[in-house]
Amino acid sequence: MAAPLYQIPGQAAPSPPAAPATSAASPAEVQAALAEGVVGARTVAEVLAQSQADTVIAELEHDLIGLAPVKGRIRDIAALLVIDKLRMNLGLQAQAPSLHMSFTGNPGTGKTTVALRMAQILHRLGYVRKGHLVAVTRDDLVGQYIGHTAPKTKEVLKKAMGGVLFIDEAYYLYRPENERDYGQEAIEILLQVMENQRDDLVVILAGYKDRMDTFFRSNPGMSSRIAHHLDFPDYPAGDLLRIADKMLESQNYRFGRGARAAFEEYLLRRIPQPHFANARSVRNALDRARLRQASRLFADRDRVFTPDDLSIIDESDIRASRVFHIAAPQAQT
Amino acid sequence: MMTNPVRRITQGQFSYLPDLTDTEISMQIQYGLDKGYAWSVEYTDDPHPRNTYWEMFGIPMFDLRDAAGVLLELNNCRKTFPQYYIRLMAFDSTRGVETIVMSFIVNRPENEPGFSLVRQEAPGRTIRYTVHSYATDRPETERGSL
Numbered sequence: 420m421a422a423p424l425y426q427i428p429g430q431a432a433p434s435p436p437a438a439p440a441t442s443a444a445s446p447a448e449v450q451a452a453l454a455e456g457v458v459g460a461r462t463v464a465e466v467l468a469q470s471q472a473d474t475v476i477a478e479l480e481h482d483l484i485g486l487a488p489v490k491g492r493i494r495d496i497a498a499l500l501v502i503d504k505l506r507m508n509l510g511l512q513a514q515a516p517s518l519h520m521s522f523t524g525n526p527g528t529g530k531t532t533v534a535l536r537m538a539q540i541l542h543r544l545g546y547v548r549k550g551h552l553v554a555v556t557r558d559d560l561v562g563q564y565i566g567h568t569a570p571k572t573k574e575v576l577k578k579a580m581g582g583v584l585f586i587d588e589a590y591y592l593y594r595p596e597n598e599r600d601y602g603q604e605a606i607e608i609l610l611q612v613m614e615n616q617r618d619d620l621v622v623i624l625a626g627y628k629d630r631m632d633t634f635f636r637s638n639p640g641m642s643s644r645i646a647h648h649l650d651f652p653d654y655p656a657g658d659l660l661r662i663a664d665k666m667l668e669s670q671n672y673r674f675g676r677g678a679r680a681a682f683e684e685y686l687l688r689r690i691p692q693p694h695f696a697n698a699r700s701v702r703n704a705l706d707r708a709r710l711r712q713a714s715r716l717f718a719d720r721d722r723v724f725t726p727d728d729l730s731i732i733d734e735s736d737i738r739a740s741r742v743f744h745i746a747a748p749q750a751q752t
Numbered sequence: 753m754m755t756n757p758v759r760r761i762t763q764g765q766f767s768y769l770p771d772l773t774d775t776e777i778s779m780q781i782q783y784g785l786d787k788g789y790a791w792s793v794e795y796t797d798d799p800h801p802r803n804t805y806w807e808m809f810g811i812p813m814f815d816l817r818d819a820a821g822v823l824l825e826l827n828n829c830r831k832t833f834p835q836y837y838i839r840l841m842a843f844d845s846t847r848g849v850e851t852i853v854m855s856f857i858v859n860r861p862e863n864e865p866g867f868s869l870v871r872q873e874a875p876g877r878t879i880r881y882t883v884h885s886y887a888t889d890r891p892e893t894e895r896g897s898l
Contacts, residue, residue, distance in 0.1 A: 549817045570810070577825065581818020619820035 460508055466501045472543040479536050484665065485658035486529060492649050493537065500544045517646040518546060519613055521589075521635075522625040524651025527697030530625045531585065533651075537623065538583040547621055549581035557591040560605040568601040572608045580619050589624035590634035606638060613644050654697050656686045663701050667732065672709065677734035682708075688742050704740070711736040760864055761799050764839060765856040777826070777858055778819035781840070784854055789842035790814045791822045795833045795859075797895040800867070800885040809833075812843060826858060835861040835896040861896070865889075 460466045467473045476497055479490060499516060506513055518541065522530040535552050542550025555575055562568035576584065586592070594600040613622050624641075626634070628650065635642035654662070660683050667673055674682065685704065689695060712732055716724065762768055772780070781791060792812035796803060809829040813822060822840070829838050838859035841852050865886035872880040887895060 548820075551817050573824075574813075577813055577821030578815050578817070580816065580821035580824070616820065616824070619818065 460505065463501055463505070466504050466544075470501075470504075470543045470545065472497055472501070472540055475536065475540045475543055479533075479540075482665075483529060483532065483536075484661045485654050486533070486651065489529075489533060489649050489651055492647065493533070493540070496647065497540055497544065500541075500546060504544065515546075515618055517617060517644065518621045519617075519645045520621070520623045520647040520649060521631060521645050522623060522649050522651060523628040523631045525627065525653055525697060527699030527701075528651035528653065529698060530651055531587070533649075534583065534585045534623050534625065538621075541583065541621060547582055548619075551579075551582035552585055553579040553582060554585040554587060556587050557602065560586070560592065560609075561601050563601075565601075568604045569608060572605045576608070576612050576620065580616070583621045583623060585623045585625065588626050590626045590630040593634055593637055595637060606641065610640050610644060656683065656690060659686050659690075659697065659701050662698050663705060666702055666705055672705075672730050672732055675731040675733045678732050678737055681734045681737040685737055685740055685742055692742070705732075707740070708732050708736045711739050759866065760860065761837075761857075761866070763799065763801070763857060765854060767857060771860075772856070772858065774823065777840070778823050780854070780856070781819035781822045784842040785816055785819060785822075787842075787844070788846070789844050789853060791816070792841050792843065793822075793825050793829050793838065794841060795829055795836045795838045797836050797892070798885050798888050799837050799864075800888075801883065803885075806837075806839065809838075830859050833896060834859075837861065 460469055476494065479493065483490070496518070503513055503516065520537070522534065524530055531554065534554075538547065538550050538552040541547045553575065559575055560568070560572045562571045592602040592606055594602055609622065612620060622645075624631070624645065660679070663682060664674075664679075682704075686701070689700065689704070694700075709732070715733070715736065716722075716728065722728075758768075760767075766772060784791060790812045793809040794806035795809055796806035809832075810825060813825065816822060826838070826840065836859065837857060839855055839857045842854035844851060844853040868884045868886060870882045870884045872882065874880050
């Protein structure tokens, strides 16, 4: 086939200056040029300025409380991507790094939130073209009868192309107790795409630490294709309290006098109890406190409320929690 | 048609151009995706001009964001039917449009036999004309191979 007479973006330009392309694809061209983004930069600052990745990283620092090891690792990954860009601009070819990740940690430690940010960072640095996050669980990947799994998994993969595929509770994919389980088929398709289309798709697996360890032990192929294993630690009470501040602030509420101390005491009692889900439990506790505040105000039929009345969570709203009654004898120890 | 000097059928967009490369195809796909079209892959062994409905290779792909997904499906189809005609079609679901807005051939058999014009004598020395696709001369199971 003869060489085309027009220029294709991303390929070496022919010697005479090509006429501006007027094909139907011109918006796509602009998109491609944007995605390639960081062109000709020579310093880290230039790459960061062109890609605006540092604003996302700064937001991550600012918005997410605690999680020091996770943030450190994300900074490392971002640094590697920036340096890779610089190397590429100087013509030092390097293989695109494998960016598949696994996030392990207890419920409510921020795995999904970080995954969403990760998609933005990778998009700003030009490693994924679209930067959207497709969050799925076993149900979205594994079919119910023979021949159902492959199309289902492929459809999800196709939707996630150009972005990040986030598989929550990934260990459910593998059910060793049932040898006719279709999860294995989904894993094999995933592995194939993770290997062959590294440039098109980043896969993030998430789940509880111990179960994910079992999952990786029984799927060594999966483990070896994931370069970054990030462990999300549980939050200490201080961090949870700051998270609570932030949650209330975002909903235009605030703690009244003594309420913050009461909430700290609540957390100290709640943490040792079963089914504690870190930030998620904090959000639920605050939602319940809002309910109590609402019914407290509701009882006052004839009162004219000030904005303060409506936005302050009182100490009594928090003290009314079940936790203070049940856990009282244990808290003495 | 039999009068086509390039001996290639010309249907849909870009059919007078040399075959699009994968880069060019994915740029077209991306253009469609950015407009909100849903792409689908179809194939056939009979490119008769009145053969409007080709076989679907999988269901149309809704909610995609990036061209790589469509290209993946296209390459699957090429691997399965290397000697068939394969086309990509973009469906615009906008209310009031609701139709195919882009369609172009992305795979052709090596040997394109083309068509012939068939004349039928009808009463009163009338001549009825119809187009016959040479590809259908062979039994269905033998088409798609050289």
